[in-house]
Amino acid sequence: MKRIVMILSALLIGLGATFTAPALAQSNALTGEQVCSYTTINGVQPYTPCANNWNGGALIKTYTPGASHEDIVEQPLGNGYWQFYDNQTGDCLGDNNNSPTDAKVGSEDSCPSTGNAGWGTVFEYQSNGCPDSGEQFYNLHWKNYMSGAVSNGSQWYLNVSSYDSACYISFF
Numbered sequence: 001m002k003r004i005v006m007i008l009s010a011l012l013i014g015l016g017a018t019f020t021a022p023a024l025a026q027s028n029a030l031t032g033e034q035v036c037s038y039t040t041i042n043g044v045q046p047y048t049p050c051a052n053n054w055n056g057g058a059l060i061k062t063y064t065p066g067a068s069h070e071d072i073v074e075q076p077l078g079n080g081y082w083q084f085y086d087n088q089t090g091d092c093l094g095d096n097n098n099s100p101t102d103a104k105v106g107s108e109d110s111c112p113s114t115g116n117a118g119w120g121t122v123f124e125y126q127s128n129g130c131p132d133s134g135e136q137f138y139n140l141h142w143k144n145y146m147s148g149a150v151s152n153g154s155q156w157y158l159n160v161s162s163y164d165s166a167c168y169i170s171f172f
Contacts, residue, residue, distance in 0.1 A: 034070035035084070037150075037166040044132050046171045049148040051156060053088040053107050060093060060105040060156040062148040065171070074170050075113065082123045082137075083112050084146075094121035095141065095158065103142055105156040120158050130167030137168065 036050035046065035053069040054061040063070065071087040084093040086107040094109035096102040100119040109118025120142060125135040137146040139158040147165035148156035 033073050034065060034171050035072050035074065035168055036065050036070075036171055038132070038134060038169050038171075040132055044169065046169075048150050048152075049154070049156075049166060051084075051093070051105075051148065053086055054153070057086070057089050058106045058108045059096065060107055060148070061152075062150065062154040062156065063152050072107075077112055077122065080124055081112070081140075082125060083121055084123065084137075085111060092118065092121045093146070095119035100141070103157050103159040105146060105148075105158055126162070128162050128165075128167075132169070134167035134169050136162060136165045 034046065034050050036046035037048065038044050039047040048064050049062035050065050050067070050070050051060050051072045052063035052067060053072070056069060069088055072093065073085045073087060075083050075085050077083055086093060089107045091107055092109050092111035093105050093107055095118065096104040096106035098109045098118045109121050110116045112121050120139055122140045123146065124138040124140065126138050128136050130136060139146050142159040144159040145162055145165035146156060146158050147160040148154050
């Protein structure tokens with residue numbers, strides 16, 4: 001059953017569908033969603049790096065799929081823009097401590113959907129040759145991509161070049 005849900009999720013994402021709370025309502029209820037790189041061996045499956053609110057936050061670091069603190073939800077803002085809402089903190093991913101000069105990904109920024117966007121909280125998806133409907137997350141503030149290294153505990157950054165950024169899909 002879990003495999004069927006993952007396959008349907010990947011297909012719906014490929015068609016441009018997303019799973020979000022109505023009207024970007026934000027809640028602290030865990031959804032079980034995780035944003036991870038992926039492998040296509042035996043179907044599309046999550047692979048490290050996964051965005052992880054390391055030890056409850058505020059820095060976003062890499063951890064293997066299925067770990068605690070990976071409840072990060074992609075939410076459309078309209079006009080092709082997106083935010084990443086963290087159900088652990090109730091805030092959005094963006095510049096660490098909302099500092100316009102710190103490209104480390106943190107989870108304590110005001111969400112754009114609240115009308116008061118924190119620094120680095122607005123993204124575009126770019127396919128850049130990613131297979132199976134995967135995307136890279138282009139950060140409008142840093143004019144580069146959000147990504148993390150594969151080693152557990154590695155910090156995620158908002159200023160990673162497309163060449164060094166992984167391709168990602170949301171998994172449930």
